[in-house]
Amino acid sequence: MTATPVPVPGSDVxxxxxxxVDHLVVEFQSGKRRVQAVSDVSFEVRRGETLGLVGESGCxxxxxxxxxxxxxxxxxxxxxxxxxxxxxLSNRELRATRTRMQMIxxxxxxxxxxxxxxxxxxxxxxxxxxVGTAEERAARVRSMLDSVGIDPDTAGDRRPQEFSGGQCQRxxxxxxxxxxxxxxxCDEPVSALDVSVQAQILxxxxxxxxxxxxxxxxxxxxxxxxxxxxDRVAVMYLGKxxxxxxxxxxxxxxxxxxxxxxxxxxxxxxxxxxxxYAGLIGELPSPLDPPSGCRFRTRCPYVQPKCSAEEPPLRExxxxxxxxxxxxxxxxxxxxxxxxx
Amino acid sequence: xxxxRRTSSRTIEFPDxxxxxxxxxxxxxxxxxxxRTPRGTLRAVDGVSLSVRRGETLGVVGESGSGKTVLSRSIMGLLPAxxxxxxxxxxxxxxxxxxxxxxxxxxxWGAEMSMIxxxxxxxxxxxxxxxxxxxESLRLHLHLDKKxxxxxxxxxxxxxxxxxxxxxxxxYPFQLSGGMRQRVMIAIALACSPRLVLADEPTTGLDVSVQAQILxxxxxxxRERHMAVILVTHDLGVxxxxxxxxxxxxxxRIVERAPTRTLFAHTRMPYTRALMESIPRLADPSGTRLxxxxxxxxxxxxPPTGCRFAPRCAFxxxxxxxxxxxxxxxxxxxxxxxxxxxxxxxxxATPEPVAVAAPRRSGGGAGVAAGAGADxxxxxxx
Numbered sequence: 001m002t003a004t005p006v007p008v009p010g011s012d013v014x015x016x017x018x019x020x021v022d023h024l025v026v027e028f029q030s031g032k033r034r035v036q037a038v039s040d041v042s043f044e045v046r047r048g049e050t051l052g053l054v055g056e057s058g059c060x061x062x063x064x065x066x067x068x069x070x071x072x073x074x075x076x077x078x079x080x081x082x083x084x085x086x087x088x089l090s091n092r093e094l095r096a097t098r099t100r101m102q103m104i105x106x107x108x109x110x111x112x113x114x115x116x117x118x119x120x121x122x123x124x125x126x127x128x129x130x131v132g133t134a135e136e137r138a139a140r141v142r143s144m145l146d147s148v149g150i151d152p153d154t155a156g157d158r159r160p161q162e163f164s165g166g167q168c169q170r171x172x173x174x175x176x177x178x179x180x181x182x183x184x185x186c187d188e189p190v191s192a193l194d195v196s197v198q199a200q201i202l203x204x205x206x207x208x209x210x211x212x213x214x215x216x217x218x219x220x221x222x223x224x225x226x227x228x229x230x231d232r233v234a235v236m237y238l239g240k241x242x243x244x245x246x247x248x249x250x251x252x253x254x255x256x257x258x259x260x261x262x263x264x265x266x267x268x269x270x271x272x273x274x275x276x277y278a279g280l281i282g283e284l285p286s287p288l289d290p291p292s293g294c295r296f297r298t299r300c301p302y303v304q305p306k307c308s309a310e311e312p313p314l315r316e317x318x319x320x321x322x323x324x325x326x327x328x329x330x331x332x333x334x335x336x337x338x339x340x341x
Numbered sequence: 342x343x344x345x346r347r348t349s350s351r352t353i354e355f356p357d358x359x360x361x362x363x364x365x366x367x368x369x370x371x372x373x374x375x376x377r378t379p380r381g382t383l384r385a386v387d388g389v390s391l392s393v394r395r396g397e398t399l400g401v402v403g404e405s406g407s408g409k410t411v412l413s414r415s416i417m418g419l420l421p422a423x424x425x426x427x428x429x430x431x432x433x434x435x436x437x438x439x440x441x442x443x444x445x446x447x448x449x450w451g452a453e454m455s456m457i458x459x460x461x462x463x464x465x466x467x468x469x470x471x472x473x474x475x476x477e478s479l480r481l482h483l484h485l486d487k488k489x490x491x492x493x494x495x496x497x498x499x500x501x502x503x504x505x506x507x508x509x510x511x512x513y514p515f516q517l518s519g520g521m522r523q524r525v526m527i528a529i530a531l532a533c534s535p536r537l538v539l540a541d542e543p544t545t546g547l548d549v550s551v552q553a554q555i556l557x558x559x560x561x562x563x564r565e566r567h568m569a570v571i572l573v574t575h576d577l578g579v580x581x582x583x584x585x586x587x588x589x590x591x592x593x594r595i596v597e598r599a600p601t602r603t604l605f606a607h608t609r610m611p612y613t614r615a616l617m618e619s620i621p622r623l624a625d626p627s628g629t630r631l632x633x634x635x636x637x638x639x640x641x642x643x644p645p646t647g648c649r650f651a652p653r654c655a656f657x658x659x660x661x662x663x664x665x666x667x668x669x670x671x672x673x674x675x676x677x678x679x680x681x682x683x684x685x686x687x688x689x690a691t692p693e694p695v696a697v698a699a700p701r702r703s704g705g706g707a708g709v710a711a712g713a714g715a716d717x718x719x720x721x722x723x
Contacts, residue, residue: 056548056550056551057518057519057548057551058518164405164637165405166637191546192546194404194405194575195575195576195577195578195616195619195620196404196575196615196616196619196633196634197404197405198619199619199620199621199631199632199633199634200633200634200635202621202631202633203630203631203633206628206630221548221549221550222549222621223549223623224620224621224622224623225621227621227623227627228621228625228627228628228629228631229627229628230627231627231628246627247627248626248627251623251624261550262549262550263623264553265549265550265552265553265554266549266578266623267549267552267553267556267576267578267579267581267582268578268581268622268623269576269577269578269581269605269617269620270581270605271581271582271601271602271605272602272605272606273581273582279550279553279554280550280553280554281554283518283520283521283551
C-alpha cells in the first residue's frame with residue numbers, strides 16, 4: 001500500500017514541500033458561459049504544517065480543496081503532492097496516491113453511509129486495499145476509534161444516525177486516518193457544530209496531527225477558528241488569494257482590507273468590546289462577472305481609482321507575508337477613501 | 342411605511358401600547374414541555390420562567406439538545422398536537438397563550454408574535470415566489486388588497502437590504518443566496534410589525550460576514566419598530582453585544598440569567614463560563630488549546646439527579662450529584678444562577694487546559710476517566 005513518492009528527477013522539488021499548487025484554475029460551465037471558481041491560485045504546504053484557507057461562501061476555497069485531492073479536475077495549473085504531478089497520474093496511480101491524501105467534509109452525518117455499521121465504515125479504506133487480515137483490520141479500527149474518542153465496543157455495531165454531529169465528525173476523521181495519510185484536507189469540519197463541540201473537534205485535530213505527523217489544509221469561513229489551528233493562513237476572495245501570512249502575523253497586522261473586514265465580523269464573546277468597524281458590506285459579486293482590477297474593490301472602504309483600473313498582484317510586504325492590494329493596510333498610503341491627498 | 346399600521350377587524354383585542362408599557366410584554370412562568378416517546382417521557386423544557394419587555398432583546402443560549410428550540414416553539418404554541426404535554430403559563434400582551442384556541446393563535450402568529458427559523462431553505466416554500474410568501478400575512482392580518490400588499494412587500498425587501506426588490510419579489514427561494522433567503526425570512530416575520538420576534542438560530546449556517554450583517558439588520562429594524570426579540574443561539578459570541586439579557590439553558594432548564602454585561606463580567610455558573618471559554622479567540626496565539634467542555638449534554642429521557650451539569654463540571658462535588666441547585670440571586674441586580682459552588686469573578690471553568698477534547702484513549706493517565714467529566718480531578722491552574 002505504501003506507494004512511496006518518486007520525486008521527479010532533476011527538478012527542484014523540495015522534499016519538505018508536501019503539496020504545491022501552481023497557477024491553479026478551475027472552471028465550471030454555467031449555461032453557455034464559463035465561470036472561474038478558482039483563478040490562478042498558487043501556494044505551498046510544508047511538511048507538518050497546517051495551512052488555513054479562509055473566505056466567504058463562493059470564494060472558491062472548497063473547490064481549491066477538492067482540486068488538491070483531484071476530486072475536482074483542474075482546468076489548468078498543477079497540483080503536486082510529494083513531488084508528483086497529480087494531473088499526470090493514471091486513475092490507478094491516483095487512487096493509490098489518494099491513500100496518502102485524505103479529506104474530511106463539512107456535513108459529518110451525510111458523509112457517512114447511513115446503512116453501514118461504524119466498524120465497516122472505518123475499516124473500508126483498509127478493506128479496499130486488502131491491507132492485513134480481517135483480525136488486523138479489526139484491531140486497527142478499534143485503536144483508531146479509540147484515538148478519536150469513540151468507544152469501539154459500544155459504537156462499532158451502530159449506524160451513523162445513532163450518533164450526534166460531533167461524534168459523526170470523529171468517525172469521519174477516524175476513517176480518513178485509517179490508510180495512513182500524510183496530508184489531511186479538512187473542508188469546514190466544524191461549521192455545522194455547536195461551539196462547545198467545535199472546540200472538542202479542533203483540539204482532537206491538533207492531537208491527531210501531532211500523533212500521526214500530519215500535514216493539514218484547514219478550510220473554513222471563520223477566521224478565529226482557522227487562526228486557532230493554522231500555522232499559516234491564506235485568505236481567498238472570489239477565486240483569488242488576497243493575503244497569505246503566518247497566523248499571528250495576519251492577526252497582528254492584516255495587510256488586505258478584506259482580511260481586516262473578516263476579522264471585524266467575528267462575534268467576540270465580549271460585551272465590552274465595542275469596535276466601531278462595521279465589517280463587510282454587501283455580498284460577494286457574481287464570479288460570472290468579476291469586477292475589473294481588484295475584485296474586492298466593490299466592497300472595499302479604502303477603494304481608489306487605481307483599484308478598478310489595475311489588478312493588484314500578490315506581492316511580499318514582509319518576510320512570509322504576501323498581499324494582493326495596491327494600498328495595503330499599515331502603510332501610509334492606505335487612508336480611507338474620503339481623505340484625498 | 343405601511344406595514345406598521347394596524348387596521349383590522351380582529352376578534353381578539355390587544356391593549357394599547359401605553360397600557361402595558363410598564364409590564365413585561367411576555368411573561369413565561371414555570372413552562373414545561375414534555376414529549377411522549379416510545380422510550381419514555383422526554384422533558385425538553387423543564388420549568389422555565391422568563392420575561393421580556395417591549396423593545397428588549399433576550400438571548401437564549403445553549404447547546405443542541407438543551408431545549409432552546411422547544412422553548413421558543415412552546416412560547417408560540419407551535420407544538421405537535423399529539424404526544425405533547427405542556428404546562429405552565431405564557432402571558433403575552435394581556436393574553437394567556439396556553440389557554441387560547443387555535444383560531445385565536447392564528448391571529449397572533451405573524452401579526453403580534455412571529456418566528457424567524459434557522460434554515461431559510463426549508464422554512465420557505467420552494468415553489469412559491471418570495472413576494473407572495475410575504476404578502477400572505479399582509480393580506481390576512483392587515484387586509485391589504487393585492488396591489489397594496491405587493492408594494493408593501495417590495496418596501497419590506499428594500500428595508501432588509503435586498504437589492505432591486507422590484508425584481509426580487511418575483512424570485513423563487515432557490516434563486517437567492519443563503520444570506521438573501523434569511524433576509525426574506527426576516528421580511529416575512531416583520532411584515533405585520535409584530536411586538537415579539539422569536540429568532541431561532543437566525544444566522545447558523547451562514548458565513549460570519551453575512552451573520553454580522555443579518556444580526557445588525559435585525560437590531561436596526563428592532564429599534565425602528567420597538568419590537569422585542571428572543572434570540573436563540575448556541576454561540577455566546579452572537580448575543581454578547583446584541584442582547585439586553587441572556588438566559589443560559591442546560592438540559593431543559595435555565596441555569597443562569599442576567600443582564601448581558603453582568604453575565605459576562607460576573608459569571609457564576611461553570612457551564613456559562615465553559616461555553617464562553619470554548620469559543621476560539623482571534624487574540625489568542627495560533628495553536629492555543631481550546632478549553633472544550635468534555636462529554637455531552639445529558640439524555641433528557643433520563644436526566645441525572647442533582648445538578649444536571651455535574652457530570653461535566655470541573656468543580657462538581659457530592660452535593661452537586663445529590664441535590665439540584667435552585668436558581669438563586671447573586672449580589673448583582675437581576676442576576677440568578679443555579680449552582681452550589683458558584684465561580685468567583687474571572688475564574689475559569691476548566692482549571693487547566695488539559696486534553697479534555699474527548700474521552701480519549703484509556704491509557705492517557707490514571708486520573709482521566711473515560712466518558713463525561715473527564716477532567717474532574719485535575720489540579721488548579723495557578
